[in-house]
Amino acid sequence: QQQVKQSPQSLIVQKGGIPIINCAYENTAFDYFPWYQQFPGKGPALLIAIRPDVSEKKEGRFTISFNKSAKQFSLHIMDSQPGDSATYFCAASPYSGAGSYQLTFGKGTKLSVIP
Amino acid sequence: DSGVTQTPKHLITATGQRVTLRCSPRSGDLSVYWYQQSLDQGLQFLIQYYNGEERAKGNILERFSAQQFPDLHSELNLSSLELGDSALYFCASSFTGTSSYEQYFGPGTRLTVT
Numbered sequence: 001q002q003q004v005k006q007s008p009q010s011l012i013v014q015k016g017g018i019p020i021i022n023c024a025y026e027n028t029a030f031d032y033f034p035w036y037q038q039f040p041g042k043g044p045a046l047l048i049a050i051r052p053d054v055s056e057k058k059e060g061r062f063t064i065s066f067n068k069s070a071k072q073f074s075l076h077i078m079d080s081q082p083g084d085s086a087t088y089f090c091a092a093s094p095y096s097g098a099g100s101y102q103l104t105f106g107k108g109t110k111l112s113v114i115p
Numbered sequence: 116d117s118g119v120t121q122t123p124k125h126l127i128t129a130t131g132q133r134v135t136l137r138c139s140p141r142s143g144d145l146s147v148y149w150y151q152q153s154l155d156q157g158l159q160f161l162i163q164y165y166n167g168e169e170r171a172k173g174n175i176l177e178r179f180s181a182q183q184f185p186d187l188h189s190e191l192n193l194s195s196l197e198l199g200d201s202a203l204y205f206c207a208s209s210f211t212g213t214s215s216y217e218q219y220f221g222p223g224t225r226l227t228v229t
Contacts, residue, residue: 043220105158
């Protein structure tokens with residue numbers, strides 16, 4: 001069964017800290033790895049994504065690190081702010097045909113950033 | 116705002132009933148994906164339509180079906196509802212130009228089955 005394992009389940013950091021969320025996968029057919037941010041009562045919002053041909057990608061305060069050999073990827077949030085408090089989901093998808101990228105999600109990490 | 120719209124926002128219905136959830140993708144997006152989010156199962160892919168045709172199927176129950184219309188909006192039909200079908204249902208759209216990987220989620224429909 002295709003799975004993406006995400007840890008930790010919850011995380012509390014001080015403002016300015018660097019929370020790190022980790023994900024691991026088994027399916028070597030996965031070739032697209034996005035991170036989504038979800039606030040209560042809202043839909044998941046695409047934050048940042050990476051393909052296996054690069055080991056790191058930065059967008060603003062968000063960085064994805066990708067280790068293809070270990071089949072692991074992680075999200076780092078630099079200079080975290082209380083407004084970053086949300087649930088973060090990693091996901092992965094294989095390219096299973098023209099225009100088909102069904103996502104398999106991790107279970108989510110609830111991040112709380114304390115002022 | 117992702118540009119994906121879903122209606123209704125909330126739906127409360129009884130066991131055994133049938134409901135229809137509606138999704139309008141972002142302008143120009145050809146693909147619509149449906150996902151179910153529940154506390155025990157997390158976010159799970161149900162089904163994908165691309166330009167009116169079914170493209171991929173995930174963990175979708177036989178009691179559930181979907182379709183995509185010529186104007187590219189999609190409907191998810193849930194029938195013979197059970198208590199366990201209570202969940203958030205999201206649609207996501209993608210496939211505009213070169214950004215075919217990126218999926219943008221709507222605000223969801225919260226279904227409560229009593």
